[in-house]
Amino acid sequence: MQFEWTEEQDAFRHKIRDFLHANLPDDWEKFSEHGPASPALTAFAREFCVKLADAGILFPHWPEEMGGEGLGPWEQQILAEEMWIAGEPRGGQYMNVNWIGPTLEKYGTDEQKARYLEPITKGQSLWCQGFSEPDAGSDLASLRTRAELKDGHYVINGQKIWTSYAGLADTCFLLTRTSEDKKRGITIILVPMDTPGITVRQIPSLIGEGDIHEVFFDDVTVPESARFGNEGQAWEIVGYSLRNERLGIPRFTLARAALDRAVQMLKAAGDFDSDFVRIEAARCAALCEAAGTANYAVVQRRVDGLAIGSESSSARYATVMAERAVCEFVIEFLPEALAGASPYLKMHHQRGIVAGVAAGSAEIQLNIIASDVLELPREPR
Amino acid sequence: MQLSLNEDQTQILDFIDSLAKPYATVPMHDVSLALESAELDEALVENGFLDVMAVEELGPVTAALVVEKLARLPFAVEAAASAMVRPLIDPELPRPLCLMEEGKTRKPLRFLRPGASVVVVGPSGVKSFTATEEMIAPAQEDTLYGYPVAFLTALPDAMTAHDADAAEITRAWRVAMAAEAAGLLGAALASTVTYVSERKQFGRPLATFQGMRHRLAEDQVMTNTAYWMAMRAAGTGSQADAAMALHHAQEAAKRVCYDYHQFLGGMGMTLEHPLHLWTYRLKLLTAELGGRGAQGLAAAEALWG
Numbered sequence: 001m002q003f004e005w006t007e008e009q010d011a012f013r014h015k016i017r018d019f020l021h022a023n024l025p026d027d028w029e030k031f032s033e034h035g036p037a038s039p040a041l042t043a044f045a046r047e048f049c050v051k052l053a054d055a056g057i058l059f060p061h062w063p064e065e066m067g068g069e070g071l072g073p074w075e076q077q078i079l080a081e082e083m084w085i086a087g088e089p090r091g092g093q094y095m096n097v098n099w100i101g102p103t104l105e106k107y108g109t110d111e112q113k114a115r116y117l118e119p120i121t122k123g124q125s126l127w128c129q130g131f132s133e134p135d136a137g138s139d140l141a142s143l144r145t146r147a148e149l150k151d152g153h154y155v156i157n158g159q160k161i162w163t164s165y166a167g168l169a170d171t172c173f174l175l176t177r178t179s180e181d182k183k184r185g186i187t188i189i190l191v192p193m194d195t196p197g198i199t200v201r202q203i204p205s206l207i208g209e210g211d212i213h214e215v216f217f218d219d220v221t222v223p224e225s226a227r228f229g230n231e232g233q234a235w236e237i238v239g240y241s242l243r244n245e246r247l248g249i250p251r252f253t254l255a256r257a258a259l260d261r262a263v264q265m266l267k268a269a270g271d272f273d274s275d276f277v278r279i280e281a282a283r284c285a286a287l288c289e290a291a292g293t294a295n296y297a298v299v300q301r302r303v304d305g306l307a308i309g310s311e312s313s314s315a316r317y318a319t320v321m322a323e324r325a326v327c328e329f330v331i332e333f334l335p336e337a338l339a340g341a342s343p344y345l346k347m348h349h350q351r352g353i354v355a356g357v358a359a360g361s362a363e364i365q366l367n368i369i370a371s372d373v374l375e376l377p378r379e380p381r
Numbered sequence: 382m383q384l385s386l387n388e389d390q391t392q393i394l395d396f397i398d399s400l401a402k403p404y405a406t407v408p409m410h411d412v413s414l415a416l417e418s419a420e421l422d423e424a425l426v427e428n429g430f431l432d433v434m435a436v437e438e439l440g441p442v443t444a445a446l447v448v449e450k451l452a453r454l455p456f457a458v459e460a461a462a463s464a465m466v467r468p469l470i471d472p473e474l475p476r477p478l479c480l481m482e483e484g485k486t487r488k489p490l491r492f493l494r495p496g497a498s499v500v501v502v503g504p505s506g507v508k509s510f511t512a513t514e515e516m517i518a519p520a521q522e523d524t525l526y527g528y529p530v531a532f533l534t535a536l537p538d539a540m541t542a543h544d545a546d547a548a549e550i551t552r553a554w555r556v557a558m559a560a561e562a563a564g565l566l567g568a569a570l571a572s573t574v575t576y577v578s579e580r581k582q583f584g585r586p587l588a589t590f591q592g593m594r595h596r597l598a599e600d601q602v603m604t605n606t607a608y609w610m611a612m613r614a615a616g617t618g619s620q621a622d623a624a625m626a627l628h629h630a631q632e633a634a635k636r637v638c639y640d641y642h643q644f645l646g647g648m649g650m651t652l653e654h655p656l657h658l659w660t661y662r663l664k665l666l667t668a669e670l671g672g673r674g675a676q677g678l679a680a681a682e683a684l685w686g
Contacts, residue, residue: 001383001387001390002383002616003616009382279678285684286628289610290610297384300382304385318606365598369598370588370597374570374601376577377585
């Protein structure tokens, strides 16, 4: 066990920082208040990701056969940390390089790889995840959006909700029901978002404009070749994807950066002398540190070639605890931050409150920890 | 960054497992409030497990792993101070080692007995003396803590002054306690999980009720992170990491000690179940070095000045 970064890893981190410093506009901090899914940041990301690709830091962790440099999980972690602390200038494209690309590579047909991987590598595509439905949130396996195979085409009818990026996405990674067999009746279809019959409506939200949508599918017809994996294979594929996603966003780094920012503001205002405030700030820092160590333990499993299982749920829950603590700290001691005094802290708050909901709720993580880490006997169904 | 155990570490932990096997469970019909074993202590010393920190290729992380491992035993072993603090003061100090904050004589000292080395750490430096019978007042016989504890009634006029930085010794002390707490947290969780998985009420194991499952899962998150923070603090040697690690461990201890005794119900009030041998050690550690508030202030100072 050793807890220092290697010289190469430090150099990689500095390379990313230097790039961000050179390529983010002067008003970036204010600009990043637009959520990652906003039209403004999406448009920005389309230019920014091209620059990242040119500099070789869009997907350096992908294997060489996918065009990457085959850098390891630690480098992927460093890349994700630096981007997230900076306010995620890749917008929704972070998903492309974190899990959509690797999932395409693992489960996609040659046709799908040829069609979708190249735009990802050029920083030119935006995806959305068609997962949740009005009656299928945490109980995702009860989803009802139906895909029926007719004459070599799937005809899709149903509704998705709380879909991030849907307003501007090119393609939807869509979960559909192809049979009544609960989990084994779910099938993934890759649906171009300009297919006739798709209607996207934005839902006003607390987490930034353009972030949450409802998406309606009315007789949306795509060729059978748009199916991703086999019929009924979605649960396995999503499990693979979500395990990457759960670790994908190093939220604890932004929480910690936000905490540092809050402390600097309190110091400047002469309000960081109270023992109580200092102890509370330290408690937040400890929770960020806790989340970091738990996440790193999972990264190590990837380095060792071990399956990422339920440990990622434990790391995710630690992250939720850290995010909650920092969000509460800022509002309690710096209420002005969210009312105009700090775009950065408002940006953090809007992203932080999502931590316990997106990519499987905090309570679902606890269920997974109970069953799979602690191996408690299962609840009766 | 390399968070897997190396070969040496794996071997050492395996060796401790086999050496400590006779002490891994509570002796039949034992209902002690605290358990100690002179034979176990002697075996650990003889095999050099408390001296690993000074070995260059092992160092403080391996010492923390040893301390964490030993804390999982139902037997209380004075390992943390000896393995992680003593090498920074004087590796020859007689054991057991009792660490004391300067001026805090009212607090019970763990492992205090005639012949123990008492190390006083504070503003006037790092000093030590050998405890004698007349300076020690026993704690009341049925003291609940899972450690042997006693009180100092007086300090000697002369103490040995050590060429050691009090801040650095306090840092190491925090890490040592965090590592010990991590082991106690792990063992208490395992013990509770076993019980609630077997104990049936309403026709099914207690652990199938979500009210308990979610709390246990949160306890797992705290326990897992307490382990990693202790190891990280041992590895980095940073003041902030040490203070945060002990703060987090003390926070976790408060939470789980309540939860686990609740989950064991009536059984958790008895001495027939060994849970108290871990939780009551944890409870005493929540008071170590001034508790969470003091750790929080130390972390804030190290992080932000």
